[in-house]
Amino acid sequence: MLGLDKKDFTLLLIVSALVLLAPLLLNPFPEGSAMAQFNAGYPDLMQRFVIFGIFAIGFNILFGLTGYLSFGHAAFLGAGSYAGMWMLKLLSMNVIPAIIFSTLIAGAISFLIGWISLRRSGIYFSILTLAFAQMAFVLAASVLTPITGGETGLQPALSDPRILPEFLGGGSVTADGNIPKPSLFGIEMTASSEVAVGNWLWTLNWGYYLSGFMMLVAFYIAIRIFRSPFGLMLKAVKSNQQRMSYTGLNTRPYMLACFVISGMYAGLAGGLMAAMDPQVGAERMQWTASGEVVLMTILGGVGTLIGPVLGAGLIKYFENIFSKINKATLEVWFGVFPDWMTDLMVTIVYPFIGKGWHLTLGLMFMAVVIFLPGGLVEGGQKIAKLFSRKKEPETPGGEAKPAE
Template structure:
């Protein structure tokens, strides 16, 4: 289907089903139950983040997974995309399509510039160059271009760029009944939701989520095509031995630059979508720890695999959400079956890992994955599969040997 082989088609269909039925899948517990409050993730805001970060990491994976060039400054493109989109909402109108297009174009231009310079070096130097560029963009956005008193206030600094009632919006309206207009896709407002009640379950279908999900599926399809194309093969060849490629007389730079720009455009698209869902862009999206989080998501899922980025992004966002919701009271409720002393002891320890301490848990998890599972969740899954199938084989073998 669509020029994919059978295996990839299945993968695409699975991802498509997961994305389209996410409001059902992520809401397994009845509305209002205590489990639902903790584990249900089927509300629009979180689902949007799942797919938007999915897009971001799919793009990052095209660069890091295929070429092995570790960019530590990818969040810069996310930020550039966010700012561009908000400017479209401020100046042109509330339709998300021009905003998304502009954010992709802007991120692409910046990726071309930054990539052209950074790709002259490789290895650690490349990482540090991208880090320096990203940090420079962050500082520019945070203070230099964000000074409200100056004439070139592009980013509005600490407060973040937001919509105002007196913005021109030449193709739209400045205000609707004295309040801000909402972002929309040709009239369909992004925040509109349809709620379906089945028994005690409540499912929310959000316009913004479905727009993001469809864009994510398109991005995913493009990434499959890139992985399977001669271009993707060339990038893999660069990863395995760039020197040999150069000795055969091939100039690898244009390929690397193309990969960098594509992945920058993906990041810009993600940034544009983030702003389309919530028209507010802040500099903290460009901070280098945000770049680090992109790397973490990619590693958690599995670098260089197709499905890995989506898994990684979903896993990271989901656990961040759950862990930050668990507090001491919840822990006490869970551990109520233990004797009081033990209960307090365990709650005292776990206190540092949940709630505000979710960073610690995810950091530890990240380290464990790097140390023991360099291939991330995908490799973990493969190992489990192998382990089980080998066990079955052993079982059948031991059964058959005595019969002989």
């Protein structure tokens, strides 16, 4: 179906269902309960899940298939954001031109950077991409201030032209004198409808569903690439470049095409970010953002289809939920113990929450890399294997297998 085999199609269906139902699934705790702070089903965060999912899927096409570790993907993310923002300022508040333009600009920039960086492989390639990204960051923060807004960044203003007609999202000012919001043919990205069932409150947000749809498209294209002869060639690059060139294949255009595709994914993610939350700063290009997508991909499972999306979700969840827990919350949790023990527990746990969520993330990352080199996906496979092994003796007529 859709040119996918049964297994991949099932995976796509499952991911689609998860994206569709995320506002419900991520809000498992009733409003007002003590656990409600672990709910992640609010539009802002869900948008970040899927947008960073796109970023990580694209990164994984490069890193997972070819093994080339780029430390400069934030440059494409940032470039996409700036490009998208300029569309919102010049053309219209409609998000479609913004995300198309951001994808194209990121593609063009990744072509240039890839052209030069791909002359080297291994650590030298990583350093080259890192150097380019840092240069892009400095350019955005200072030299290119007329285009990027320098340190204040870029956001829509009342004076922007927005030349397209009103029904396509054009116009500088709304009827009531405000800056218009990013929209899709009249539907504002911030528009949500809230559904309350009992004590549960679910927010269905347009911006989230647009981003989610884009992620599904990105995911689908990634599956097609993984299963195509092009994907096979990229795996061959990772496995043995020498054999590849003695087999009559030119590795350079394969690598460059892969790098550009991966950059375009980052640009799409950047454009969506600008469309969901119309303000861009240079910090989006900083090397920490490049490092984050590496973490997401490794945490989820390098070279797997679904891994990067899981990794992106997990990291963004930690960043937003773990960082919100404070000392008072801890005191309530450990309040059931005697006072001295409460104090002790709070003292031990405190460094790992709030601003210290990076510590927790670091521990988790170490655990995954050491025990599950294949990431969360490998973890899932191990659990699945455990269950299927337990079930085996129950199959009718099957003989019990000796334990190994």
